[in-house]
Amino acid sequence: MTAIIHADAAVPVRADLSAVHQRALDRLALPGTWLDGSQRLAIAAETRNSGRCSLCRRRKAALSPYAIDGRHDSLGGLSEPMVDVIHRVATDPGRLSRDWYQSVLDGGFGEGNYVETVGVVVTVVALDTFRLGLGLPPLALPSAEPGEPSRYRPAAAYVQGCWVPTQSKDQVSEEDAYIYHNRFGANIQQAMSLVPAEVDGFFDMVETQYLTGAEMRDFDNEFRAINHVQIELLAARVSAINQCVY
């Protein structure tokens, strides 16, 4: 367990943010659904390394990232297909394509493995971006906890509009219903529902960093030190830079 998280910040960080970030950091080290703790941490480390990859830089600068072949500058320890998923999601998400995703599956990558990998990448992106925004270095990664992945695949999940199999709020089993507790079940919340633990963990962070669904729609009250309009302006500018339509 690390010392009090964000204690090195020049400004006070609200306690619920520190707590959720600690939970997210700890979760990276735990065995997941398709990946064990060591693999999850290796993905986290590779996510950070992706910013130094020369292949990714060339692809980012190219008219099409799919026109540039080569090998990633990786830390080693993960398969090249896994590294490609991590690097592309981390460095150029706005130009991911269904064809590319299908090629990942055709290469033997499991759907659950893919979704969990995305879950780990975005958790690290969220943690590191927050720290960057406060002028701080990334948090040290914890040590892996022992244990095997659960290999749980929800029976209700299937491909229905997204590239990946999902289960909606209406379809989810009693066992998985917790992922939609107090959540509206929007497409973004369904996105990783093939791996329920990733939904719950990621939106635990979202609701503390941003707003809960109910807070987002409550324009009579403000819940942060910036108001709804300021929050949405920040969100929109980030998404425009990332070229994310959703």
Add this chain to the structure above:
Amino acid sequence: MILGKGEQDGGVPHGRLLVAYAEAVIHGDAAAIGRSAQSIREHLSDAALVDSAAVVATFNAIDRVADACGIPLEDEKADLTADLRADLGINDFPSQVGVA
């Protein structure tokens, strides 16, 4: 402002400052982050800086969830935002090429 144009606040209190901050963080420009973060602290508050960092972090991550999982825009959102998306050129984003 959302597309990075305009020099005013766009009707949003301290809008230009917040946009500059978001851009600095997403582009990883340490010097610009420092300047804009200090401005937020001076013109808004320390807590506003923390919450701004948290929002930028959220959407830098959640954008990747959406794009990596290939989620569609909900029909009702698509209908509500059709004109807005066309005006802002969002339909020209790479992920939308070939999408009906």
